[in-house]
Amino acid sequence: MTKVLVVDDSNSIRDMVSFTLKSAGYETVEAKDGLDGLNKAKSSNFDLVISDVNMPNMDGISLCTELRKLGDFKFTPILMLTTESSTDMKMRGKSAGATGWLVKPFNPEKLLATIKRVVK
């Protein structure tokens, strides 16, 4: 089963992303900020990471940088969930090693369609 790590400081967004993925047959693990996400990533393997950008403790960009340093996450797709669709933000994500980005407002159908570009 494809296992996804969902990192977002907003409870409702996290629940929704998780719910959407589960209803499409993915397995999910949730984390409440970048630091939490990093710790969970260290203790388990994931096929995909979906992370918010703006979070307390550790933001999504830093999480991405940290994850790429881990051997297990070298090639794991990491998608940034963000409303900031500016080129600048995309470049920052890219240079941190992010695979792509999902632009909020969060749309469940769109989410499921787009993650097909990076996982089974």
Add this chain to the structure above:
Amino acid sequence: MSVDLSQFIPSFLEESFEGLEVMESELLNLQEGDNETIHTIFRAAHSIKGGAGTFGFDNVTEFTHLVETLLDEMRDGRREISPKDTEILLDSIDCMRLLIEAARDDEEYDIDKVEKTSKRLAETLGDELSTDSDNQSTTKVAENNISGYNINFVPEHSLAKTGNDPIFLFSALAELGELTLCADTKDLPALKDIDAQELYLSWQLTLYTEVDESEVREIFEWVEDECLLELVPIKAPSTTSASISASTSSTQSSSSPSSTLTNNEQQTEPDTSQKPTEDIEVQDPETKLVIDSTAEDNNITSKTKTKTKGKAEVGSIRVGVDKVDNLINLVGELVITQSMLSELGNDFEMDKVERLTSGLEQLLQNTKELQESVMRIRMLPISFAFNRFPRLVHDLAVKTGKEMELVIKGEQTELDKTVMEQIGDPLVHLVRNAADHGIETSEVRLANGKSAKGTISLDAYHQGGNIVIEINDDGAGINREIVLAKAVEKGLVEANAILTDSQVYDLLFEPGFSTAAEVTDISGRGVGMDVVKRNIQSLGGRIQVKSTLGKGSSFKVHLPLTLAILDGQLVKVGSETYIIPLISIVESLQIDNKLINRVSGDMVLYRLRDDNVPVLPIYQLFNLATECTEIDNALLVVVEADGQKIGLMVDDLLAQQQVVIKSLKDNYQQVGGISGATILGDGSVAMILDIPGIIHMALAQAQQAQRVKTDGNASVTAEVCL
């Protein structure tokens, strides 16, 4: 597939309101150069916007977008944080709250206010926004007579390192139409030179599809900076329009990652200029659409208003996982104890009695812990109630033109959620009063040798089984002469009455009493203080006032921690058991005959040190038959409420225990002198005495008795006797 997310709306709403609170309190703390605070505010706005967009609360999204843009400028240091901006942001938060509340209740909101604020926001942001909206119209270019695309896809060798895998891109492309692909292996190095982490292949793809070029490009959205991507439309045989060659700048593309993007723009630009009318058409329906949808919204609003009204009132509590885990643990232990006891009961013999007692003890322990844990779930830090005060004081300072600051202490003190919800408004009233009547203007303060800035402090702490909330100010204090004069004028006291300080302060809580020389829109309408007192009393609490002229005032609110359970003293009167709330008991004593002072009629006063305490036999109050009617050597429980003491004569003092409060009003009807009932261990029902109510009854009687004494007119007593 369709996924229904409406179940997440309540949690989004709850989170949004929390977010707004965070924004508000952080804004008030905001200092220049304090990046972390701006980040926190920004994050809150950002989450609200994101969620609102998902659930289709478009007006929230639009409005919050403006707020977010302003915050973004502050965050990036492009804008200095001025008091004016802070004001606008605070107003914006109010508007967001309005909008979200309207979305929650399906109700209309104050459109004027929102529009005004969003206009101010837009003005503050300047022209930048107008350019923003232009971007969108250029994206959609219809290419009707295209039957497919030849795609040249040359990824950079490092593509896999960002987690992308061409195979998934191809399968996504294949879903758009018919895909054939051909891999180019010319870059593949000799086996010994291959780095397993690099990608050496490139592809030529042919996709027969009817979708727009933008949709095909979207698949490559995440890799467009890391590859050379050329899309050449395959024309359907009948087409005549000028062909667009994308390969012209291919050499450029490989050198700079963003050039494919500019390439794209170059392509679309001539197209739009060719059809300027289409551009306008594209925009027009959009604006119409917006108007239509709001009109529709309004329709829905008016239809469903009544239906959804009650929905918002179902509150919820967020409980820490540790508290729930603890509960589950305790329930587990309870189940173990229960099974042990029932096994014991199956074939009980007297030699097992020891095990039975220990089992019962364990059960007692379990229930007690379980009760405590459950109560703890309802307990929230009082910061939930205190949170709104920084903003309130800030607004009051602006409105009154006085300088003042708010100091909050003990915000982690925990309090039952129901009590918290009901204490909010009375506290607001007290703080308003402190700001409006208490704190003086800077000039007056300086003239009186005080600092220019007044201080209002809120403090909460536990005291016994109660929570005490203090509202202090270092303002002018309460002038008892003015209060007295006003009270005489209103006919509340007689002109020559001699009153103690606390009696004078109590006058403040009389209905219709206000000493403010001028009624302001903040306070001073004379409605309120009496309501404040009534609210506090209905929570089983009391309020005390202390004041020093010229130094300031202090309001102390005592509240029970919870409304569900009460620490009570069980007393016996005749065959009945009554419960006196421990909070109101001053002391219990055996009556000393020498200290009894019979006034007149039925009234008996008991000399308790410096006080004369009226004695009220409970058996008389409730018309009970008892053998203990003699006042000599009887037991007296001295209770206090509203600063008044009274002695309740009882037959016997029983145990002290926690009792669960059952409402009489819900189960039977309100009875004077009784605040509720409970069920005792033996299954009998015991009444809980309403001490303020009883004192009120007794004092009325005592006053009458006194008047009788001074007037020498005995006929009045007959009317008021209990």
